[in-house]
Amino acid sequence: MGRATLITTAVVFLAIGVIFSPETFGSKSTTLSTYIKLAHLLGFSIAFGAALWVTFIGGIIMFKNLPRHQFGNLQSKMFPAYFSMVGVCIAVTVASFGYLHPWKTSSTSQRYQLGFLISALAFNLTNLFVFTPMTIEMMKQRHKVERENSIGEEVGWSKNVEVAKKNPKLAKMNKKFGMIHGLSSLANIMSFGSLAIHSWYLAGKLDL
Template sequence: MAFENLRKYWPTYSFAQPFNAMMLLAAIVASFLFFPGQGTGDGGSSGTLLKFLHLFSVCTHFGTQTWVTFVAGLTMFHNLPRHTFGHIQGHLFPKYFTMGSVLGLVAMVTYMYEHRHGDMTTHQKIEIGVLVSVFVSALLNAALIGPTSLELMTQQYMIEKEHGHGDEIGTHPSGKIRQDPKYQKVRRQFLQYHAISSLVNMVALVGNGIHVYYLACQLAGI
């Protein structure tokens, strides 16, 4: 069965994704050729490439956060069996947090590099603090909070399976399992880490929202 699934999906992995990446890269290269924009200047003024990397990282991260937080998660939670939903999240969230860490790092470094010369304004200093908080938040979820939360979720699901639960949609099991002290302990720990993870994710989401607004204020027009 596993071999059949590999044969079924291998064309997608080996062709579709590299093709999509190449098309995106080609579009970016074409944009640089037709719209060269600003070249590298003096006094800490970056070129178009650096600005593009900054905008791309911030917008990609912010868009992914918005989709995962407000659309994908809620849709799956209310339409999939709870354990199925959890297992999907268990595969998605490590990638989501890791991607956020990388994008947050790129956004932070490019902004700091852009303002490496001269005195920064108060607003610029605030934006650096915002970008640092976005990166640190994503990194905490990727390296510490997220993995612990997923491990506790796995332990919780194992106990629920023993009691014949897991196929419920959008709800938590009731009955004798609620009297299981081991289950109550694991579930309480999971809810605590899940709440912390959600709060840290919200810090990164709000931070990106603030920075996007700041960038919009710098635009001369659209």
């Protein structure tokens, strides 16, 4: 299925859900707060689901099955899009939550939740604008050195580690890349953790 088809299908199902919802049948008009709650739920669920998949499933599967340079090049295209999408979704989540719970009238728990959501957005934007560009640039430099040593087309790190023992330049690059990538991963985990905390809050509000 093409991208346009997938988007159209999603919009159709969303429209059906809105039309046949109890809110629609139970009242003459759907309140603005209902739409804002929907925006909050969709923004949060997309951000949380994407972060869960990329962090714990998709990235690991790709690393274990793709040649390392191919994996790195794919990640360099995917991560800017990933962090951009998640950033937009979290921004919608923050804005909708802030609208539904104004700071002056919100409870302590609601203020904490807004803080967690803002933290998730901050960590995500830090990744998008700081760590990801640094990681990609460092990766490209390291790929160049690895190609000069005829490595990088294998799956996994074994050849890199072996060559780095005899190549100080590559060893230095590995150390710098590891530091930057580690900070990026930490920021991603912190963002995901903040969203996970909000998921617990939302679960407590559900009436199933």
